[in-house]
Amino acid sequence: MSKYMLVIRPTDTAFEQPGETDFDTIIATIGAYNQELIRAGVLLAAEGLDPAESVVVDFTEEAPIVSDGPYGETKELFSGFYILDVSSREEAVEWARRMPYSRHTRVEIRRVTRIDELPQDNEWVRKEHAWREATGQL
Helix, strand or coil: CEEEEEEEEECHHHHHCCCCCCHHHHHHHHHHHHHHHHHHCCEEEEEECCHHHCEEEECCCCCCEEEECCCCCHHHCCCEEEEEEECCHHHHHHHHHCCCCCCCEEEEEEECCCHHHCCCCCHHHHHHHHHHHHCCCC
């Protein structure tokens, strides 16, 4: 099994043409999708992100610059994410294809790197590995 992150990225069109569906219907539909993920045993996390509570720490200058959102062009934003534990990239793609309310949205799928894929002779990797074992993450 591998972890995959599904990053939800609305397009400019999604912001320009908001849907007509009421909030309760949206929540019910997404809730049903989330229940499918739970029943399948693949959901590790799912969160929406609040654009009003956004801060960017920009390291492109000599000293980090901290600024409030909004934080870039629509193509740079993401509105939420899922982390799934699935058997393959193809399975992650299939779950993403079933995601409700994805019109005018892109879902980027990224495999989450495992700690055992990093050089194990590194002191900091060993410390993180030990922490993950102690907290039940391995």
